Amino acid sequence: MSPELVSVMGGTGIAASAPPPPLPPDRLLELYRVMLLTRLLDDRAMKLQRQGRIGFYVPAMGQEASHIGTAAALAPEDWVFPSYRDPGIALLRGVPVVELLHQCYGNAADHTRGRQMPVHYSLKKIRFVSISSPIGTQIIQAVGAAMAMRLRKEPLVAMTWFGDGSTSSNDFHTGMNFAGVYSAPCIFVCENNGWAISVPLEGQTASATMAAKAEAYGMPGVRVDGNDVLAVYAATKQAVERARAGHGPTLIETVTFRMGGHSSSDDASRYRDPAVCEVWKTRDPVDRFKAWLEGKKLLSAKQEQAIRDRCETELKEAIDAAEKVGPPAVSTMFDDVYAARTPQLEEQWSELKDALQRGVVAKGHHGEFPL
Amino acid sequence: MPVMTMVEAVNDAMRVEMRRDPRVVLLGEDVGVKGGVFGCSAGLWKEFGGDRVMDTPLAESGIVGAAIGMALYGLVPIAEIQFGDFIYPAFDQIVSEAAKMRYRSGGEYTVPMTIRTPIGGGIRGGHYHSQSPEAYFAHTPGLKVVVPSTPRDAKGLLLASIRDPDPVLFMEPKLVYRSLKEEVPEGDFTVELGKARLVRPGKDVTLIAWGGMVGMCEKAAAKCAEEGIDCEIVDVRTIVPLDEATILESVKKTGRAVIVYEAPRTGGFGGEISAILAEKAIEWLEAPIVRVTGFDTPFPYTLESVYLPEPGRIREAVLKVVRF
Numbered sequence: 001m002s003p004e005l006v007s008v009m010g011g012t013g014i015a016a017s018a019p020p021p022p023l024p025p026d027r028l029l030e031l032y033r034v035m036l037l038t039r040l041l042d043d044r045a046m047k048l049q050r051q052g053r054i055g056f057y058v059p060a061m062g063q064e065a066s067h068i069g070t071a072a073a074l075a076p077e078d079w080v081f082p083s084y085r086d087p088g089i090a091l092l093r094g095v096p097v098v099e100l101l102h103q104c105y106g107n108a109a110d111h112t113r114g115r116q117m118p119v120h121y122s123l124k125k126i127r128f129v130s131i132s133s134p135i136g137t138q139i140i141q142a143v144g145a146a147m148a149m150r151l152r153k154e155p156l157v158a159m160t161w162f163g164d165g166s167t168s169s170n171d172f173h174t175g176m177n178f179a180g181v182y183s184a185p186c187i188f189v190c191e192n193n194g195w196a197i198s199v200p201l202e203g204q205t206a207s208a209t210m211a212a213k214a215e216a217y218g219m220p221g222v223r224v225d226g227n228d229v230l231a232v233y234a235a236t237k238q239a240v241e242r243a244r245a246g247h248g249p250t251l252i253e254t255v256t257f258r259m260g261g262h263s264s265s266d267d268a269s270r271y272r273d274p275a276v277c278e279v280w281k282t283r284d285p286v287d288r289f290k291a292w293l294e295g296k297k298l299l300s301a302k303q304e305q306a307i308r309d310r311c312e313t314e315l316k317e318a319i320d321a322a323e324k325v326g327p328p329a330v331s332t333m334f335d336d337v338y339a340a341r342t343p344q345l346e347e348q349w350s351e352l353k354d355a356l357q358r359g360v361v362a363k364g365h366h367g368e369f370p371l
Numbered sequence: 372m373p374v375m376t377m378v379e380a381v382n383d384a385m386r387v388e389m390r391r392d393p394r395v396v397l398l399g400e401d402v403g404v405k406g407g408v409f410g411c412s413a414g415l416w417k418e419f420g421g422d423r424v425m426d427t428p429l430a431e432s433g434i435v436g437a438a439i440g441m442a443l444y445g446l447v448p449i450a451e452i453q454f455g456d457f458i459y460p461a462f463d464q465i466v467s468e469a470a471k472m473r474y475r476s477g478g479e480y481t482v483p484m485t486i487r488t489p490i491g492g493g494i495r496g497g498h499y500h501s502q503s504p505e506a507y508f509a510h511t512p513g514l515k516v517v518v519p520s521t522p523r524d525a526k527g528l529l530l531a532s533i534r535d536p537d538p539v540l541f542m543e544p545k546l547v548y549r550s551l552k553e554e555v556p557e558g559d560f561t562v563e564l565g566k567a568r569l570v571r572p573g574k575d576v577t578l579i580a581w582g583g584m585v586g587m588c589e590k591a592a593a594k595c596a597e598e599g600i601d602c603e604i605v606d607v608r609t610i611v612p613l614d615e616a617t618i619l620e621s622v623k624k625t626g627r628a629v630i631v632y633e634a635p636r637t638g639g640f641g642g643e644i645s646a647i648l649a650e651k652a653i654e655w656l657e658a659p660i661v662r663v664t665g666f667d668t669p670f671p672y673t674l675e676s677v678y679l680p681e682p683g684r685i686r687e688a689v690l691k692v693v694r695f
Contacts, residue, residue, distance in 0.1 A: 079444070113477040122476035129443060130476040137468050140433055144440020144448075151396070151422050151446070158440070170460065174433030181428055336478040337512050339536040342565070342612035 003211050005255060006235055007225035009292050012282040014225055021234040025298050029307070031072055031092075031229055032289055032299065035064040037311040038088035039286050041097060042260070044315050045104060045118075049264040053323070054104045058119045060085045062227070062259030065285035066191045067161055068092050069232030070252065073240045074159060079127045079149075081142035081160040084119050085191070085258075089161075093126040098318035107325040113336070114328045136162055136169030139188065143179045146186035146249070157185040157243045164204055165196025167213060176251065180217040185243035187236065188251045191226060193258035198271040214251035226254030227285035230292070257283070329370045330356065372554035377547050380522035380555045381411045381487070384529040385449060387559060389419050392447060395533060398425040399434055399451030399487075408453055409489060409548060435461040435486060439469050442482040442538075449533060455490035455542060456502045469538040470513030485532045485539045490518070491583045491633055492665075492679050493546030497672035501545075503582070503634040503665070508540050509610045509643070515539040515564060516610040520547060520585035523555045524608060527562030535564060546583030567614040569621070573603035576627040576689055579618060579644055581607040584631045584680060591685035600693055610640055618644065619652055626657035627692040631680050636664040658695035661688045 010016030023031075042059045049057040060067070068088040071080065082089050087100055099111065103121050106114035112122050112130070122130035129145075132138060142160035149156045166172050167190060179186045190210045194201050207213055214221025220242075224235045232254055239250035257280040261268040293299035334341055334349040341349070353371060355361050375383065389395045397412055397419075403426035406413035416424040427434050431452055438448035452458045458465075469482045492501040508516050517532055517539055519525040525543065532539035570585060571592055578588040585606045592602035605621050607613065622628045628648055630641035645660045663680045671678050 081440075111477045111479065112475055115477065116475050120475070122479060124476065124479035130472060130480055132468065132475075134463060134467055137436070137463065140436030140464070141440035141443065141468065144437030144442075145444040146440070147437060148441040148444040148446045170430075170432050171436055171464075174428070174430040174436065177428055177430070178433050178437055182425075336474045336476075338473070338515070338612075339481070343615065344612060 003209070003221055003223045005223050005225055006231050007228050008230040008234065009225070009228045009288055011225070011227065011288060012279060014283070018231060018234060020230045021237060023233070028293060028298060031068060032293060033307050033311065034068050034088055034092045035229065035286050035289060036307060037091055037097065037314070038064045038068065040311050040315055041087060041100065044319065046260070046264060048104070048319070054118050055106070056118045057104065057264040058084050059260035060087055062257045062280065062285065063191055063193060064088055065229035065232055065289065066226040066254040066256045067189070069229040070159065070161070070187070070189045070236045070254065072233050073236035074157065077127070078156050079129065079142070079145050079158045081129045081138040081145070081158060082131060083138065083161045083163060083166070084131050084133065085163070086161050087119065087121070090121055090123055090126065090128055093128065095123055095126055096318070097314055098321050099123070101318045101322035102325060105322045105325070106327070107322060108328045109322070109325045113332050136166035136171040138162070139166065139175035140171045140178065143175045143184050143186050146179065146184035147182050149185055150182065155244050157187060157240055159187040159189060161189045161191060163196060164190060164192040164194065164201055164210060165199070166190070167210055168204055176213070176217040176219070179249040180219050183248035185246070186249045187239050187243060188249065190251065190253045191256055192253050193256050195258050195262070195272070197262040197266060210253040211251060219249045219251060221251045221253065223253045223255065226256030227283045227288060229285060229289050256285070259284070327369050331371060372556060374552050375522045375555040376549045376552055377519070377522045377525045377543065378410055378549055380526040381529055381543060382413055382415070383555065384526045384533070385412065385415060386418070388530060388533050389415065389423065391559070394445065394447040395449065396423045396425065396441065396446055397449045397451065398427050398438060400427060400429055400453045402426060402451050407451065411487070412451070431457055431461040432464050435464040435469065438484050439464060439472070439482050442484040443472070443480055447533060448484045450484060450486045452486060452488040454500050455488045455504050456499045458488055458504060462507070465508070465514065465538070465540065466511050470511050473537065474513055481536060482538045483536050485529070485541050487541045487543065489545045489548065490542040491544045491546050492670060492675055493583055495672065495675060496545070498670045501670040501675070503632065505542055505610050506634060506638055506640045509640050513537070514611065516542070517564060517608065518542045518544065518582040518610060519608065520544065520582055520606050521551060522553050524562055524568065526555050527560050528564065528608065530559070531561040531564050534561070539564070542582065544582035547586065551586065565609050565612045565614055567617040568606040568608055569617070570604035570606050571602065573601040573625065575601045575625055575693055576603070576629060577621040577625045578602050578604045578629050578631060578685070578689070579607060579641070580604070580631040581610065584633055587680055587682060588631055588685060591682040591689065594682055594686050595689050600689060602689060615647055618647070622648055622652050623655040626655055628656070628660045629663060629685065629688045629692060630660065631663045631685055633665045633679055635667045636662060637667050639664055658692040661692055663688045
């Protein structure tokens, strides 16, 4: 049994089927601002990568409504276990864009201390759990956190995001299964963007929809227009309320499209039909939300420009600031392996420090680092 | 002091800590109502209830992955993997997730969890109930690896592992589970991680072993003593972080080293110890370093007793280095 696609705004080939959620105008504009900031961050970061100023990037373009609309249905105390294509969750939760840029630069101000490739954010202050590259690993961890919330009788939920490719992974299956068995307050957001790098959806599953997979695990499955932030929000809100009330997990499939490549190392034009991309351009989640807000007289052209200018300024200042911060000191490489350095780590650091001080280490392509 | 088997000591350690710290939970296959296939969690489900002693679905990656989520959230989970041979589905969650979370989050997120699993031969378990996979995990920055060899150490090291701020893989040798009884301190009792134990002082040769092989070395040493060879035995106890100082001190004193482990020889952790001795103690060595190990074959069922290192092969190795 596959659920119908729920849409508020409607769009090319998509019928509007649900009323808009009762969100106040300032919240709607805030969602728009975060979606736009996420889009502009993408654009700037991809350029920074092309210019060789950051090493790598994963564009989220096209999936702003999908990940921001779902995250918007959470309370600030709830925990988030995102994938690497969900930067808007951090921005929505109030993280200044400069903190994301510090991470992309891998500089000394980066929360992750320059230890992970760009976009692998970790932001404990907003309960945003460290991003992993291996697919789906965060899913079962989110369920574990949700099991702990239930065990402690705390009215919180955990939410986890992953792509259609992740539904083939072991951790998706075990995560869904554990959540069903323990009735864990966990929301699974499958951002079905149609592609796992170069492999299309039909190469990933024989299920008619991703939402249909929920049935086998004993939980509801919902299928929403993932480029319609209002539909995404409304569906997620219901799932969150259900979980918070102790009624267990939900799988939400957001039907969306990865408008860019898989990453800055990928050229999607080599395997994707441009005609399909053209159709999805007409369903651009940022454009659609803008048009909807304008149609409801909630956003004027002047207001829109002001929001856009504010985002651009914030980005420019953030990039300038992130570029000014130097790399982490070499000694930090040996920190946080364990709570305290082992004798082996101390020995290896003193060996390396000595070699660096004597100038025997060839200079890397990134230049010199402070000790 | 009560006398306990290793199974009873493990059980006692978990009970002590679950009573002391309400954040401690146990999850795994059959750990609840049944009390574990070896009985390590006997009585815990009854005392602490199903919320804290969870029978899980049959998925090792799920057990470890869920435990990671619990630890991130603030619980102190003990995840039991029914046999070390079944741990591989959880390899990714252990190696790339639990062990890396502190590092990749810049120290902000931690995973203070213990993964308990029975390892090693001696129970006629064949390939899927006998392996000693410690070397795979010793190669993992961010993970601690502990292997007790006695009931007393099992209790003390397990309590220290549960309280450790980092993920610990705690491997329990089945060979010792019920074969050895000794006095174990009651109540709160810890043995510091990262410290080897001098099992037997001696002057002629150092036997280095862990887990079930420590007892084998003791038997071999008793035979050698009859022949006038005085063996010193060092129980490594913590594979990671390794107590190099104790091992080096002993080998510098005796000038000879025999390393005994039951895993396949190639790539086994004894190779690492051998390398450390070669790098840091070669001037003190009177003979080549010799390893007595399992063979580079899958663990056999019928031929288990000849696969496992035993006092005869260990004695041969001792004679070889003493007479070199």
